[in-house]
Amino acid sequence: MAVRAAVAGASGYAGGEVLRLLLAHPGVEIGALTGNSNAGQRLGALQPHLPALGDRLLQPTDAEVLAGHDVVFLALPHGQSAAVAEQLGEEVLVIDMGADFRLKDAADWTRFYGSEHAGTWPYGLPELPGARGELDGARRIAVPGCYPTAVSLALFPAYQARLAGPEAVITAASGTSGAGKAAKPHLLGSEVMGSMSPYGVGGGHRHTPEMIQNLSAVAGEPVTVSFTPTLAPMPRGILATCSVKAKPGVTAAEVRTAYEKAYADEPFVHLLPEGQWPATGSVYGSNAVQIQIALDETAGRIIAISAIDNLTKGTAGGAVQSMNIALGLDETTGLPVTGVAP
């Protein structure tokens, strides 16, 4: 029997993407769709790429509307999920695509978000060591940030195999959908087409502590992350270029072996053949992750590069993948690994 799913925040990009995936999921029936500023509107006017739901009306985001579902996806601005989740029964699977429950350290939360920490939920990045165990049967899931997804998958095998020094230097390019659907002048097409620019430089981006949390746990020692996000002229995709010092004596073969081992059985992560490099265009609209690594022997560094679709594997695909695990479905159900290219 189909699982009944509601989506709170169905008018935004994360909400639209989770609906795109759920429409193709054979085990899910789509229930209530909510929005706040646009409650009452046809979904077709807001998400014209989802004709199957075009005549659905957005309802207000409240407990009454969200009641009676097996799964509730929250695609809300951070700070709003806790209040909604509290009103939903413990037996309901609540999947938060926002930031509220990702961090374990309350001080980190307050430092980066300025408010009180709401708690920590099982972390929806199944490929991380130990993650599936926590997701299995879970009824609360925190979906990782899009950048931490790309970066953690690019780097954790190097840390797991103890090949990398503790100071990670990361530059990532993101498509504009990562910045959301709220209209801001610097996100206008006129501004972003033909231009690349950084933001949140110098340690201030809110995804930084999440990367540190993930990588330090695997490394077994504190890892520092110097993270620079950049905005790229494309709607979707993250290309994460991650550089760490290679521990003395590490060889290219050892690095490759570590990644092959880490990803041998992962259905969504593709360590590319040598000589081929990730491209965000190849994972467009898919839940796949492309990874490639190089050892720069002159500079003594490992460069690990990943490409994901920020809205799919980076947000809604990761959410559905985690839902599948939590509900005991096949983890890959309803999730494409085929990209839409060119």
Next chain:
Amino acid sequence: MAVRAAVAGASGYAGGEVLRLLLAHPGVEIGALTGNSNAGQRLGALQPHLPALGDRLLQPTDAEVLAGHDVVFLALPHGQSAAVAEQLGEEVLVIDMGADFRLKDAADWTRFYGSEHAGTWPYGLPELPGARGELDGARRIAVPGCYPTAVSLALFPAYQARLAGPEAVITAASGTSGAGKAAKPHLLGSEVMGSMSPYGVGGGHRHTPEMIQNLSAVAGEPVTVSFTPTLAPMPRGILATCSVKAKPGVTAAEVRTAYEKAYADEPFVHLLPEGQWPATGSVYGSNAVQIQIALDETAGRIIAISAIDNLTKGTAGGAVQSMNIALGLDETTGLPVTGVAP
């Protein structure tokens, strides 16, 4: 039991797209993949968005390789399909995504393509009046050109309802994938990004006689088509803007009714609610068609606009839709109507 399908020309854009769709088709098993210049190469190096087929090797395009399949998709340069098709048994469903068998008039063929006419096959645009009858059980199918798909669907209801004058004026913008994967300087990213330009202006584009053929058949009188294609800075999509004189006394309500009637039961064609206009971004990667019409009362013209994905509904999606009909499967099997947006 699954139908076994081969794809000849699997390294190009049409070939890659038909594979993307077939991978999601529950009734198809993918057999031989062929290429000519790249026979022997891994598909993963040529179509990195199709990881499920990454280790497949391209074989040469010859009868031996293509034998033993239920369906053979031909994604070959025009002029090459007839020779291949002849070597395949009559019981094999051969679907030509090239131009060779689209035109009924041999003189038209010779005028636009300069060679001898190879023949005419059932035409794979199921939404056209009468088309499904010819496709049902067919073993040879000519997939329409991408522009004729967009234009015919935008205009035929107006002709069917006898609302439109016989001189159609059409401008269409196409994504660059319509020009194929062969490397030419004017198709470089540096050239096309940030630029729009026309080509084949003045009646010379090879899709023109195909539009005339489709529209005249529905109109019951000879229709002329003045067609201007333009190259747009996007990988996929066709936006066709079609303008015809409204017959005297025609009202906006009559126009709308004609389109509502024509598309009431079509699973892939969406006549948008009034006030909403097609966008190629909304049908990205999907087999859906968005249509909207307006009556310009001052100018006395009907403007019908359609948006499709040139590689999906415009090529490979139309091919799979036609295959479904020919094989007696549900017409929509394996074909997304959900676009990948934003």
Next chain:
Amino acid sequence: MAVRAAVAGASGYAGGEVLRLLLAHPGVEIGALTGNSNAGQRLGALQPHLPALGDRLLQPTDAEVLAGHDVVFLALPHGQSAAVAEQLGEEVLVIDMGADFRLKDAADWTRFYGSEHAGTWPYGLPELPGARGELDGARRIAVPGCYPTAVSLALFPAYQARLAGPEAVITAASGTSGAGKAAKPHLLGSEVMGSMSPYGVGGGHRHTPEMIQNLSAVAGEPVTVSFTPTLAPMPRGILATCSVKAKPGVTAAEVRTAYEKAYADEPFVHLLPEGQWPATGSVYGSNAVQIQIALDETAGRIIAISAIDNLTKGTAGGAVQSMNIALGLDETTGLPVTGVAP
């Protein structure tokens, strides 16, 4: 001695473009820069591509600030120019880049803009027959709309030579900067990249009566215009595809001769050699206009296509060109014909 110029509305795209051009104009000194919502801000924060003016502060748009300049460029939302212009002396050259003073017919104005007509100023499209005479010495100039610039230049020679029928069918693709810098969801980069869509279909676009006005004046008879604008995924540029019936017996040579004659001495309009087609990328950032024509003998139509940069020749370049004429400077002073390509 340098002419002193003020720009009202310096924070928007039209204002930024006129400043870009004036910075390279040897006869102009840039005076006051005004904005309303952003008065008090550094221009460098709003127009970071203009480092020479980075430390200038925006002042409020009022008569006191604008007083004491020889030229005042108005880059204001329509409806605001009249009030500002009234407060400036008659000896000041006021150049309105908005719509207020373009239309001659008050009823047209009210029909399309819904307010009372403010009047008509000399029309800043010097290439139109008779236009230079009105601009010479003028102290009030209405800069044409971007679409009417592209369309009028593409079509008027055909009407001037009496080669074309009175019903023009026009589709134009515009870069997103034509929609301005105000943040609206449908103009977000995520929405526009990879997508084309029409708007204002069916006769409702406000530039339509301006095209009718220009073409009818040259044709010597009423011309109708069916105009469909589309939004293209690029920041700048207009590609206008204009189709008119050829009068009986018209030959391709006659059409070409008409355009050669019309543009023989025009410094900014380039009728391309046969076989070469306009591309907006070739006129990026320049005041040049590329034009090419074809006679479709089968359909009996003339197709005239123009490419301009909507912000340069389509707005600020046209404004500076008109200023040069009004002030008795060489018409081409400070205006590039070289595009920034690729």
Next chain:
Amino acid sequence: MAVRAAVAGASGYAGGEVLRLLLAHPGVEIGALTGNSNAGQRLGALQPHLPALGDRLLQPTDAEVLAGHDVVFLALPHGQSAAVAEQLGEEVLVIDMGADFRLKDAADWTRFYGSEHAGTWPYGLPELPGARGELDGARRIAVPGCYPTAVSLALFPAYQARLAGPEAVITAASGTSGAGKAAKPHLLGSEVMGSMSPYGVGGGHRHTPEMIQNLSAVAGEPVTVSFTPTLAPMPRGILATCSVKAKPGVTAAEVRTAYEKAYADEPFVHLLPEGQWPATGSVYGSNAVQIQIALDETAGRIIAISAIDNLTKGTAGGAVQSMNIALGLDETTGLPVTGVAP
């Protein structure tokens, strides 16, 4: 009296850009234009954005054609410049926009380019300490690579002030024009639009030794560079994100002071106000460089980011700037600092 300049390789992107700039240079007269495969063609067919030179015919690249000019710009594939330069008199200013004469270390050259070292010419990056002295009066100039220009300007002040550790980690995103105009499948618009991908990862990019050369010279100690270039979906621009360890105790104020001091009198380099970040869109078509720095105190690193136009400051603008110095002209003559934005 005007300097007479020839351009060898006028049909490519570097050649086209140097012509764009020379057309606006008041002290230069454009002489012979050469190409090899396209000798005999009109420049207008190859560089349609340069209408002022549209009727010029390309001549073959040989000594006879290039003789009789004061300046010869070489925009040739690497390995071809030496043979041409030898045939030009010592009094002729030869400016090589290729790689042949950039490196001082012959072993580096052979390692990265596989051929014998041709020599070393004065290095055309005037902002580097000591560079102007070598360029003044020079008759042979090697224009830096586009990436080394962006990276060296972003980082040298930190090394000059002894604030940075010797291991630089750099990721740079480049527009596609950096890859040239030769048609290759992976550079097709269909492939690059909507996609980001790295290349030359792991120390193999040929610009790496040039960066090491520049930074080591300023640092007074050997600097290592781990450089990862990425291809971004835009025609022009480089955004270089450069990360180095801050030496113990270094403060944000010290970093800022070092950059303010380095760039106080530089006409083309703009250290942005705090809080504002470089964007390639802001320097589109200009010779300007935008720079911003941050000290990440948690990670202990300095992040220095620069934005340039790869074809202007990164190639042809740097060439013209160096020409101005060599010839004793004002260094800024003919070089825009205004970008074409949006």
